[in-house]
Amino acid sequence: MSTAISLFDTTLRDGTQGEGISLSADDKLKIAKKLDTFGVHYIEGGNPGSNGKDIEFFKRAMSLNLRAKLTAFGSTRRKDSIVEQDANLNRIVESGVKAATLVGKSWDFHVHTALQTSLEENMAMIYDSIAFLKRNHLEVIFDAEHFFDGYKNNPEYALAVLKRAEEAGADWITMCDTNGGTLPTEVYDIVSSVHRELNAKLSIHTHNDCELAVANTLAAIQAGARQVQGTINGYGERCGNANLCSIIPTLQLKMGYHCIEQEQLAQLTNVARYVSEIANVHMPVNQAYVGNAAFAHKGGIHVSAILRDSRTYEHIAPELVGNKQRVLVSELAGQSNILSRAQDLGLSLDSNNPLTKEVMNRIKDLEHQGYSFEGADASLELLLREANGELKELFTLESFKMIVEKSVDRPVVSEAIVKIRIDDESVYTAAEGNGPVNALDNALRKALIQHFPSLKEMHLSDYKVRVMDDQDATAAKVRVLIESTDFNNHWNTVGVSGNVIEASWEALIDSFRYALIGQKKVANNIPSDTQRLGLVNH
Known part of the structure; x- marks a missing residue:
């Protein structure tokens, strides 16, 4: 039987610390539901006391009935304080979660420099905080921040911190490569040493500053760690966190571990792209396993x-x-x-x-x-x-005219006037839009929908312009890419011209033509609108 690996997703917490990523409470709830269906075991939602957005998220997340363990994040009690009076720890308990992640220092340099306290007090802060949460019946994951740097500089103290967390009752002890500078061979050796010294379950949390977060995670699993912390698409601070979209299939398909069910793994690409859309972050086409160019x-x-x-x-x-x-x-x-x-x-x-x-x-x-x-x-x-002789002309363009008007006291107004011929009928329409291309789209759609109602389901979802030769400046030839979608499919079309409106028109026409034949439909299975139009010869 395959060894089980616990998946701890921190996209909603650590992932949001990445540059350009900001998730609303609604966004976080949508992603949490997606992750739960995907099969991760822990979903770290953030710090329930740090900001209004996270407070709202934890309140509303309780009604989601997640199978995954919703996890709150926080730090150990403040130095020289009483744990029962720590507001941060009390907010974690009050949030209603069943699991909590506590971060504490394991590098003596950080204890002296960042916390400005003694090594003994730091150990007490860790023990008191974990014990407090255990008394309140929470599962506790202890994140030993900067553990690998700490171990390389003072292995005795770094290991003593982990043992103190274990004594306090921590259910998982996480070794963090917070600065992302450790090598896979170092991770393997250090985790192997820790595994021999501790009885607690071990977890790994790596960052990607050397492009090694995935490799370091795999090395830690081989050395005895049984929980992986990471984010979807590797989102995170600086260069990002360990990418679960690479780690999960590698562990399961190549290394013989069990992370999720096979039917859930088959949703990986969908999950990666869904989170990318919600986060409004472009997903690299060459991303391993899930990128558009991966295969x-x-x-x-x-x-x-x-x-x-x-x-x-x-x-x-x-x-x-x-x-x-x-x-x-x-x-x-x-x-x-x-x-x-x-x-x-x-x-x-x-x-x-x-x-x-x-x-x-x-x-x-x-x-x-x-x-x-x-x-x-x-x-x-x-x-x-x-x-191949399958398509006829969708329609014939007779003319189109663009009017773009700007006056001092009102915004720019764009209007398109389109005259086309369908069969033997001349159709003349006009429409306004947010810009010339939107106006042209609206006018053309207005003309075609009269004959082909199915086009009501289609809309443009993306529009890109690429300058082909910047030496020609504003007179350069441009390439326009348009992405369109309906309720079931999405497709991309292209147009090229020295005039951006003409290039847009080419891409626009192809988009409407494709909408009518349907994606990957053969001649004997096309919509009645298409047959009527004579798009396909029989």
Whole structure:
């Protein structure tokens, strides 16, 4: 039977100390519910007495009926004080949580410099505080701050601190690499030594200042620690905390430990992206396991190999962590890339079909002009279906006009006037928007919804502009990427032009066209709106 590893998530506390991350009480409640469903064992919500937001969170979190243990964070009693009168500790008890994390000093340098007290008083502060919480029937996780630095400088005192916490009744003792400067070999040796000296369950908390937080965590587990503290996507102060999105699958899929159920592990990518959205922080495409590019293949030799057996260039099946394989098509793509993408779409392209080479040359030519299909799968699908003879023109543009007006006493107003032809009917509409692109979107949508009501479910969720050559300054060619979504799917489209409005129009048109054919739908399973329009030939 696999050794069980306890997962302690501190995204809502330590993660929010990262630059640019701020979560409201509502945000924290949403993430807590997601983490609970995912299967983590402890959810550290913050300090119930530090600010109004955390106070509100703990009050409202009690009604969530979490299976995970909601955990409050705090520090040991103040020096030369009575523990029963410590406001911080009393607020933890009053919060109603079943578990608490207490942070205390384990580096003699910090005791003298930061606390400005004696080594003996620091030990008393730790013992009294843990014992107080145990008398109030709480599970206690003791975080030995700066433990590894303390051990390297004064191993006798650092170890004595842990033993004192154990004597006070701590359920878990956490060794913290607070400055993130320890190496994996050091972590393994030190944790191994501690494991031989203590009977209490050991936990590991690492920071990523040397890009070693994940490696250090794995080393600690191999040395005897049985709880992992970390955050989703590695959010945290400075360079971040240990990334649970890398640690959990590595422990479970590669090292033989048990963290969560397999069906929960398959939600990992969804959890990572959900937290990223709530935190409003861009998620790196190359993030291990859960990044959009984690299982993306671009080189022709690679793609040719994975078409035979995905194990040639994938260390795990992406579905195990809820991700998916992607084949990128670009000017570097070989024939295998085109065939793989066509196969995904159910198109009848093969290596003997002259159309394959024609499509590949077309893509390379467009990329030379500035298009990029790596981040615009919907535009690529439209291009392939059109080359395969499946698509007809959605509609014909007759003209559009933009009016942008600014006066002294009112904000900028944008208006778009669009004239298009659908079948034999000319449709003329006008609409205002927050900007020229929004106005154009509104006007086009207004024209099309009359004929295709299903477009009511679609909206634009992101809009990006990239300057292709900054030497041309404001006259430079630009690439516009638009992300759209409905209730079920999201897709990306691209447009390129020396005029940002024209580039936006191209991406916008592709977005509407794709909305009507549906994501990855073949000709015999398309919406009635699409059939009526003649988007697909039969």
